[in-house]
Amino acid sequence: MSVGRIHLLINNEEISTENYMEVRDPGRLSDVVGLVAKGSTQHVGMAVEAAHQAFLSWRKTPLHERMALLKQAASLLEKEASDLAVMVSRENGMLLSTTKLEITHLAISAIKNTVELAQTFFQETRVEDAQSWVSVEKRPIGVIAGIVPWNAPLVLTMQKVAPALIAGNTIVIKPSPFAPMGASTVLKKMAALFPPGVISVIHGDADVGKALTTHPLVRKVSFTGGGRTAAHVMRDAADALKSVHFELGGNDPAIVLDDANLDEVVPKIAAGVFRRSGQVCFAIKRIYVPQYLYDSFHAKLCEYVESFKIGHGLNEQATFGPLNNKQQYQYVQDLTARLKNSQATVTHLGTKLEPDNWENGYYLQPAVVRDVEPGQEIVTCEQFGPVIPLISYRTEEEVVEMANQTEYGLGSSVWSADPDRALRLARDLEAGMTFVNGHGQTPLGYRHMPFGGVKQSGIGRENGEVGLAEYIEYHAINLHRTT
Template sequence: MTTDSPLRIDHWIGNAPVASAARDEVRDPGRLADMVGLVARGGAYEVDLAVRTAAEAFRTWRETPVETRAALLRQAADLLEAEAPAVVGIMARESGMLVATNTAEIGMAANIVRDNAEAGAAFLAPEAYEDAESWVGVEKRPIGVIAAIVPWNAPIILAMRKVSPALICGNTVVVKPAPTAPIGLSLLLEKMAALFPPGVINVVHGGAEVGRALATHPLVGKVSFTGGGTVARAIMKDAAEGLKGVQFELGGNDPAIILEDADLDLAIPRIVGGAFRRSGQFCFAVKRVYAPSSLYDEVVARIRAEVDKFRVGHPLEPGVTFGPINNAGQYRALQGLLARTRASGATVEELGSWVSEKSEADGYYMRPVLVSDIDPEAELVQVEQFGPLLPVVRYDDLDAVIDSINAGELGLGSSIWTRDTDRAVAVARELETGMTFVNNAGTSRLGQKNIPFGGVKQSGIGRESSPIGLREYIDYHAINYHR
């Protein structure tokens, strides 16, 4: 048990702490007896204070030259990297994610901030058109106050995908962190906010009441949310009261399609990494694997061997490579899904080994699970599990696999594994997903800068990252001068 005293985290409004009488405990999901922090619980009052502060700051921030905004964002990116060693352990204790994962996350978040700073000036440049009769100018203007609602699984990256494009475009922000992992993000946002004029970056903590107050506040111009579809529907209804815009990234049920000529030496470690990083708790994780019958047994055997290397335990224990589930609700959902999958008759294997034996009383621990000989229409194949359960589906007809994938309600990412570049691109173009990765399960650095991250169907509305993602944070104003 850690002896660290719980951190006291307040709201952050106008570059100053704002306390609340009520506080929520944040407990370590891997050591439930340990309290990581006591976090202020806000409501409509704190939201109104933060939004009005942000609206006042917007009056001058929007007039700040884009070059100045970009320079401040570059400083913010440097600050994130400099502060990483001070917060990655805290993040491990509140989220259950590995220290190395948190360190990499902050590095990627810093790159996101730099990318938006770099893209800002060219994106915001006005456009002009002229003929003998008239002149037309099209300008991009900031929206105003942006509400950024962030989940628990990768809070720094997901916050920076909202905060940095909003700020470079001249907006101000109110961030609502997730109640189960708000501390590391809050500490970084407080440091980051100090670089900017008061009110440009604000943080309000709390649950559904805070989310609803943000979505319905008349001075909030847009809500950007990453999370689940149920919450997104509620936000959309609330935002509709003021006809305000929304941007949603809602996860997916990402398939990995192995073709007959795949290089399994390359593919299997990358598929396993893409499925079980963060214990499977990230939006574009590999959620299901399709393997041709000719390779099926070999694919299952290779995945089994790779997954069995994981060492399960608390992320601060030496040697651990696989941490706990973040919260009780997700843990219970996964346990129910695992029980139903066992009852279906599929082959279920719990793999990996304990660094030190854990019980449910210690934390929300699961060993990684490989499921084979499973019906293609089984629940585990058709839903986003958001955890460490990976089904491997046998197929003989690739067209039938594509049809089954496209019939689903979700469409975030997908991956194709083959040596044939032309075939990979051809198959990718048939998939109804927002992104397709070939021979990997995520973006390259070039992809991080240029891919409009997001999905189709119920995987979201709008995009994040790349210059296309900047469009979420501007309005257009056109001037037509008649000669």
């Protein structure tokens, strides 16, 4: 395949730079997928200034025109979906089927749902009496800095771009260097639909990210990624009292109750654990099982996971792909290796589809870990990889306490034959989202659930009206009537 070249996008113009970084296929490291321009702090200044100038007129564009342009953007994404899916799978390692679903369902829905919500969200609220009236109006913030990760780049990009633009803001997106090509390609085509400067794309190292988050004309930073980076962003934003939105990591518990039908729940739980090879912020990271079901659950889970076929993301036979990058690959390997010094038992499962290519990619077999203590590292960390610990419990009170004993609070799930019982327990969990008899959003959930976490799993929300509210300021006007 030919190697593509991705430039910066500033004021609807492609900007070449002196340095380009290689993007390699994590499932076939010998393949260079493309070359991406590395920007500078000066490029950041150019992009933000262009976004600010565009904002001065874009904010006055009537809502119905902004809605129409976003509908065109959704249609463009539908048209480009097949080619984009291949590109993204080659750069981030995810299965092609997963990437197609990300684009055709989630990314496009993120735009369409936003447009639909906008029809009523921006209506003025007015109350009055004999002495006065009060109007509460929703105004755009200004230039938004959007920083997105590599695991689901298109949907996470659209979850920032759509609400930011519909509200009348402009946006500068910094894609992850581990998966910059798909997002950059579609944003360039989308940007052509909008006035110059409304959408800009910048690439680069940490100095570029810092220049973006500290720029005085950036009014809000929306970041999806890890907690350590978020802490740096928050410190950078503090000097100018910028608003921040963070969607961060999770250590999601799945709680299996004693009435659960294991034949039904095990495949669903395995999907919640190993989707994207465990590289999902709200993937199941730990499973709590009643003591008397522990051995049976472990056996059924291992049997199911053994059926996984590990291979390249474009291999149609593969049901499990590689990890995305060397750092995460090494972290998961080291985490698993340290378990050998404990009483835990680690079972590696699955079939290697391309054993000759195994060392040419970041491939790991999925692993199920049993006989772990509630406070062990594998239970308390966010592994962000295909290793899942099983923890036994005796009572519901005990399992709720264990599930909440972490500084993470993104997602969680409860599994039971009795939905009402599961719901009662779900309300005791410290999480931004809890799923019952599933782990992930239904289409209805994706449309209406505020997505985000509590504690160190984030600040603010995406999706729904709450997500739209992240991109507006309230302007209250009080008219005093003459007497």
